[in-house]
Amino acid sequence: MSKQPVLNAMLLETVVSRDPPNTDLVSECMEYSLMAGGKRVRPVLCLAAAEMFAASKEEAEEAALPTAIALEMIHTMSLMHDDLPSMDNDDLRRGKPTSHVKYGEDLAILAGDGLLSTSFQWIAEKTPQDKVDPSKILDVIARVSGCVGAKGLVGGQVLDLLCEGKRGKRDVTVDDLKWIHTHKTAALLVASVACGAILGGANEEEVEACEKFALNIGLAFQVADDILDVTGTTEDLGKTAAKDLDADKTTYPKLLGLDGARAEAVRLTEEAKGFMEPFGDRAIPLLALADYIIDRKN
Template sequence: MVVTGQTHSNQASQFDLKGYLAVRQQQVETALDRAFPVVYPDKIYEAMRYSLFAGGKRLRPVLCLATCDLLGGTTDMAMPTACALEMIHTMSLIHDDLPAMDNDDYRRGKLTNHKVFGEAVAILAGDGLLAYAFEHIVEETKNVPSDRLIKVVSRLGRAVGAAGLVGGQVVDLDCEGKKDVSLDTLNFIHTHKTAALLEASVVSGGILAGGSDSDIQRLSRYAQAIGLAFQIVDDLLDITSTQEELGKSIGKDMNVEKATYPRLLGMEESRRQAEQLVESAKAEVAGFGEVAFPLMAIAEYITARKN
């Protein structure tokens, strides 16, 4: 029987993503808890743990584990990098919530880090998480050739720096209150601010498993597509969701006149674009066969999520 991309897509829709995520998330939680004992000075470790264990889908570490599996690697090979990705993501949330940035009081239904520990400690907690992420990869990754490890560290450094997350955040802040933000500029913001770390998550797992250049390119295109889709859905949820569902303040994008996809494209076109991006992402990995079902199901989940 010839198995088409559409057949794989239909089969992926039947994949037990809820069960898969539950297992993976628990593995990540256990590894993160082991990586972060509270030692002196207690306050900084408590602040880092407060945000690291405040909930969340653990999507980035799960993507890293899934792509490592996809290309024949193991969970043990990828787990240190998976944990590091969550540390970096948590840093970005702590810093994003600061008064100088988005000035949010709530994240995942809990008070933001600076509301509990103060701005100074919150900034340092983010710094501590970012620094430890790279140390953790290098010190804890076993049975992976050093050239692959160097590539992963380089990818993550680029994703989080001025060429990635930081650059996207700067342009995002510059565009607040402006009426003439173009779609190209908006895409630049979120290709860097949101999609860059998602892409690094997906690609890192593939690199650790020894994926070929063509494998990595396909995974990269998949990740870029789900990254933009993720942000479009975020923008839509800021309008349509409630604070209880979203776990953070809603309507803030509109209040500060932030450039968003619904503002530029309208609600319906934004939904259509997100769905189209998800279909493109699934098509990129369909050729891997059944081992790609987790990635395809995660892509579908991105447009269906409520928070």
């Protein structure tokens, strides 16, 4: 994750162009949330995919950095909104008070809206059109925006809320769980890898292989998350441990047992790696990220 300092500096840039004194507060809330210590998994995946296909690392970064940054803005927005009292009601995120605890619900909602819209502005304005065909940039915007709405993050979060019984008791099936994770977690990871590949110059078939890889990794990511909730400490996680258990939430360890969940994470990761075989050594950075995602401690 050696790209983190560059990514952090660029993320800060997205909010520093303030217009005091009027928008200080919302920019501050955006900055607080962006800089709360995220692992930058989506930007790093996007850049690694771009590097697989671009002529050089420099060209990959030039083409894909604005999109990488946008993906982290969207991820941050989704955490801010999901943490709200009317949803998951989380007070702690990455070891710090959540945005609405620190800035109030109104600011957390508005700053999230600002991050979501600015993410598309960033892709549209900052991707160099002399390096990337504008049609491809439009394709990237369509894919990224498509994985936020009813068939993406938002749809996944709604089913998650329904499964928690917020609108009446509901029996949760493995299919429900897969649907939630496919939409709430995997969709944005798939877009991260696919858009990186597109911006790096991949053809359609190559983009499809990347999507299959990322879908598996996305599901493995969520299984790992569920396992960490059981085995991790609050200190390691930076958020309340065993929260899912307390909330009687349906998780992979609960459905498959802890060993079963671990086996499922391994199976998904191995299958993911299979999709990268055609790319040989060029896929090494992406494969390393896959391992990192599964073995992480928080």
